[in-house]
Amino acid sequence: MKRGLIDFWVGLFVLVGLAAILFLALRVSTVSGQPAGSSYTITATFDNIGGLKVRAPVKSAGVLVGRVDSIDLDTERYLAKVTLSINQRYRFSRDSSAEILTSGLLGEQYIGITSGADDKMLQDGDAFKITSSAIILEQLISRFLFSKAAGDHEATPEK
């Protein structure tokens, strides 16, 4: 095979290979995570985080605004301390609340932020004052069952 032809095919090969990588990068995946410096951190403490994972999404009104950075146990109060990394573009008032929600019945858990009405905004390193924990399905069911059982017992007529 002539040399020019080899060069042609090698060039085409590299081009197609790079196009495949580009296809994987742009069409198949998303580049997540903001570059450093464009996000700030806010902490939130929860009684129970359920199945929340690191890198879970943080959403406000359903829009992705950040990710869960780390999850720790605060050993003084025995509460879960969750650090959120929020995109610099989004600011939330100081009386905003954070709650752990589930997308769908069996979906992944994420943190939803509901904004408040305060003029002052949360700064880097601040904490959410109002939080509500994950709903633990087993606790709900057992509470319902126990109350039902107790109710039934009272309602059962004496023989």
Add this chain to the structure above:
Amino acid sequence: MAEWFYRFCQNLGHPLNTRLIKLGFACRFLLAILRHTPGILRRPRLLAREIWFAGVLSVLIISVSGLFVGMVLALQGYDTLQRFGASSSLGILVALSLVRELGPVVGALLFASRAGSAITAEVGLMKATEQLSAMEMMAVNPIARVIAPRFWGAFISMPLLAAMFSATGILGGYLIGVELLGLDAGSFWSQMQSAVDFRQDVLNGLIKSVFFGTAIALIAVFEGYDAPPTAEGISTATTRTVVTSALVTLILDFILTAFMFRGV
């Protein structure tokens, strides 16, 4: 008893010893290749010829296999996912399994059998017909002229081929999932996009294929260079290239996966 134990130690030691010697020689060989690498940059034509030989000629088998693997994944995945009513996640299943595992691993196995064996046979035959010795007689270093370009040609080709495998596989999955099984094209792509992360999944897959490419390229040129200069020697060396490459690929894959995806 003492005699038996002596024999036992000898039998235990000899194969181990030869393998250790071979491993040490392979390491020295790799260092020699790296030392002669700058010479390739002065003669890119040599490298282009080897990329053509190892890469371009493998494109057909890689992309056709990728297409069929993707189509099979889509059929099998759909069958399982629809039991849970999650058939719209088919795109995620196909893309993640291809990009993380099947693209690099199956691509590497195909590459080892298509290009690795050819490189071994070529180098082995050059040695058997004393072309390598002739080069040394002419003060041309065979490692710089023959071995290093083949090594780097295979090294460069492997990640590109793995990316092509994944890309054609995903297109195959799209063909089956959307065109044949009637899933929604928009949700196929958008669910895939939201679930596949570039750094976590695509880049790790490419890193894997770089490791596999290094291993296969080194094994191929080494087995060729180390082959006994007989017809039988070349045939066993070619077989060994394919077998060793496959084993090393799978073991490396386990190690890399354990590092990359062990969960949080």
